[in-house]
Amino acid sequence: MTGPAHERAATAAPPPLRQTAPQPPADATIDIRNLVVRRGGREVLRDLTLRVGRGTITGLLGPSGCGKTTLMRAIVGTQIVASGSVTVLGLPAGSRPLRSRVGYVTQNPTVYLDLSVRDNVRYFASLYGRSGQAAAEAIEAVGLTAHTDQLTRDLSGGELSRVSLACALVAKPDLLVLDEPTVGLDPVLRAELWGRFADLAADGVTLLVSSHVMDEAEHCGELLLMREGLLLAQLTPAQLREETHESSLEHAFLSLIRAHESEAAR
Numbered sequence: 001m002t003g004p005a006h007e008r009a010a011t012a013a014p015p016p017l018r019q020t021a022p023q024p025p026a027d028a029t030i031d032i033r034n035l036v037v038r039r040g041g042r043e044v045l046r047d048l049t050l051r052v053g054r055g056t057i058t059g060l061l062g063p064s065g066c067g068k069t070t071l072m073r074a075i076v077g078t079q080i081v082a083s084g085s086v087t088v089l090g091l092p093a094g095s096r097p098l099r100s101r102v103g104y105v106t107q108n109p110t111v112y113l114d115l116s117v118r119d120n121v122r123y124f125a126s127l128y129g130r131s132g133q134a135a136a137e138a139i140e141a142v143g144l145t146a147h148t149d150q151l152t153r154d155l156s157g158g159e160l161s162r163v164s165l166a167c168a169l170v171a172k173p174d175l176l177v178l179d180e181p182t183v184g185l186d187p188v189l190r191a192e193l194w195g196r197f198a199d200l201a202a203d204g205v206t207l208l209v210s211s212h213v214m215d216e217a218e219h220c221g222e223l224l225l226m227r228e229g230l231l232l233a234q235l236t237p238a239q240l241r242e243e244t245h246e247s248s249l250e251h252a253f254l255s256l257i258r259a260h261e262s263e264a265a266r
């Protein structure tokens with residue numbers, strides 16, 4: 001989006017960052033300092049500083065175009081950054097040793113359409129030295145056991161994205177970055193996936209999950225709330241409700257945005 005209003009928004013000095021959630025320890029899984037990213041000649045991430053602790057589920061929330069995917073790309077090391085630092089598991093984002101330790105599932109499923117579900121997941125298993133049994137477990141975890149022998153080209157959109165997720169899960173990464181993993185899933189499957197994410201976090205896996213649906217925020221231990229390339233707040237769902245005096249997380253986020261806008265206008 002271009003235009004005078006947006007250009008003004010991109011150059012206005014951001015109000016102070018609100019970070020009310022308990023700060024994770026120094027050995028945070030993700031440690032970002034003063035990150036600036038430009039795309040198409042525009043600052044799409046504007047001086048972001050945040051830390052994400054190990055074994056947590058962090059929800060990355062904000063309206064379409066606010067920079068969620070760009071931030072995830074910076075974390076997995078596929079985004080050129082203009083300035084600032086992104087450290088993952090103690091190493092610079094994108095460095096070679098992180099390749100097997102960081103899983104990234106994009107919004108566009110990246111699977112081989114001419115292979116079955118099993119063969120896709122087994123292929124990724126072999127890349128990471130995992131067994132056929134691990135592949136079967138990953139397929140089970142995403143609820144696709146009944147489709148194991150089906151060619152992926154014959155799957156529905158939601159099923160296809162779950163194959164991508166299984167391919168990431170089979171590597172048993174320390175950090176799993178998921179871009180809108182529940183889009184197109186029915187409520188039962190959504191609940192099951194969030195249950196699975198909770199199990200992974202309990203095992204020490206760190207999950208960063210983006211969504212633009214605020215009711216997903218309920219499943220997260222902590223939230224990163226973004227708007228127009230800025231991090232508005234890092235806090236828990238309970239803190240968001242408390243700060244805004246709103247019981248619905250959707251209303252709470254809107255209230256936070258309004259408070260931020262009036263702060264910026266002053």
Ligand SMILES: Nc1ncnc2c1ncn2[C@@H]1O[C@H](COP(=O)(O)OP(=O)(O)OP(=O)(O)O)[C@@H](O)[C@H]1O
Nearest residue numbers: 001039040044063064065066067068069070071212
């Ligand atoms: N390749 C590109 N070239 C120029 N600008 C881009 C490019 N990709 C993204 N942008 C812009 O960067 C901004 C952030 O995009 P990003 O995809 O990170 O947003 P998002 O929050 O993930 O959106 P959504 O929820 O719709 O996926 C948007 O304004 C977008 O138009």
